[in-house]
Amino acid sequence: MRGGRHVAAVTDATFDLAAGECLALVGESGCGKSVLASALLGLLPANAETSGAALLDGGPDLLTAGERTLARTVRGRRIGLVPQSPAAHLTPVRTVRAQVEETLRELTGVRGPAVRPAVQAAAGRAAFPDDHLDRYPHELSGGLAQRAATALALIGDAPLLLADEPTTGLDRELVERTVDELRRHTDGGRALLIITHDLAAAERIADRVAVMYAGRIVELTGADRFFGRPGPRHPYARGLLEALPEREFAPIPGMPPELGDLPQGCAFAARCPRADAQCGLQPPFERGVACHHASSDDIRRAEEHADA
Structure with a gap:
């Protein structure tokens, strides 16, 4: 809650993370990435509400576990944290x-x-x-x-490491050294969730990529597909890549909505060139993407164009 208003910071975020795997969670500032990490460690403000479940290798539900359990058996021991504000x-x-x-x-x-x-x-x-x-x-x-x-x-x-913007303030050489060390953390069957704006760092170490927009995961796919061909399927995810200087250097027009004032339908519709009346409804998350047009001909043609 903020000023008597409900803020849906993270909604319907569903993913798994295997031992020995690195998942990169990417998206613009304010989309809810750090809130998700804080929820897993019980570090949200006292007025925050959570629902659902977060399970780690048969242990207690992280979303309902008490502070005593989290402090004594989870933080540092089962889940390590590289904080966003060290x-x-x-x-x-x-x-x-x-x-x-x-x-x-x-x-x-x-x-x-x-x-x-x-x-x-x-x-x-x-x-x-x-x-x-x-x-x-x-x-x-x-x-x-x-x-x-x-x-x-x-x-x-720890079996799971949460790294929230771990390359902030580092030059490129140190960025690469840091993310390589984080990748080595997965050796021996440990897992890594890296939250980052640095898509180059994500490309260097991630096995899969989850893209978050306005509190929702809108695409979850393999890193090879995301950074290579055929590329992302969600228009927002594709826009993130096209905004990179080494690609088209074309920023996504407009601004993301405030989490306290989200539309009923697709939150990206106001910025999406493919938006139509169907986007007034919330798209389901199916086959790794939340977009009404993810399997339509225009997306298929866009992917074929990216392959060319």
Whole structure:
């Protein structure tokens, strides 16, 4: 609720994520991606309401589990989090080294003489420099804070890692190094959900791509199809790719609707060149796409054109 108004931040989001798989969740700012991740960890505001179920390898329903269960058995141990705003998640009165040491003790049991090399190894996974370990969060740049948060998230080698915009503030070389390390997290049968605006990063490591628009997943498909041929089937997903500088560099016209004022039908209709009267109804999510015209001749021709 916001100002007495109901805000449907995420609606009917259904997906699975297999062990050893990376799923990239992409979409414009404000579409609900980070809200979805927060819901899985019980980090939503107190006035938020959730329904449905979120199950992790036979464990408790994450959406109904109490704070005690989430804090003791889920966060860090079964689900790791690279937060979107790392500076806000780091403890301001403790050095990075102290926070890494504490996390190592809690999640791996490392103590004594083994702590120092373990801290350096944990920092190295996220390319965090040793000579900054004794600094406090306020002494770090945005990129260094991001790397510190990534190092902390990787320590437990949790079965599921949620990485929310993990490349913010990093140059391209560090982006590639970071996402490659996140991809290595899936080695040994662990899963990764990466939430990102960086489609190049998603293309580098994702097995599948989920596209979110106005609180709904509108397409879920393999990364090879999404970034290659025949390309996305949903007009919004296709527009995201066409907006890239290395492609057509053509931005999607218009602005996404506010989540508190969504239309009855397809939320993308006002921006879609293919919209017609049928789009006044909410499209069902069928065969991995939520579009009334996903199987129509015009979409088929568009895909054939992309193949040419």
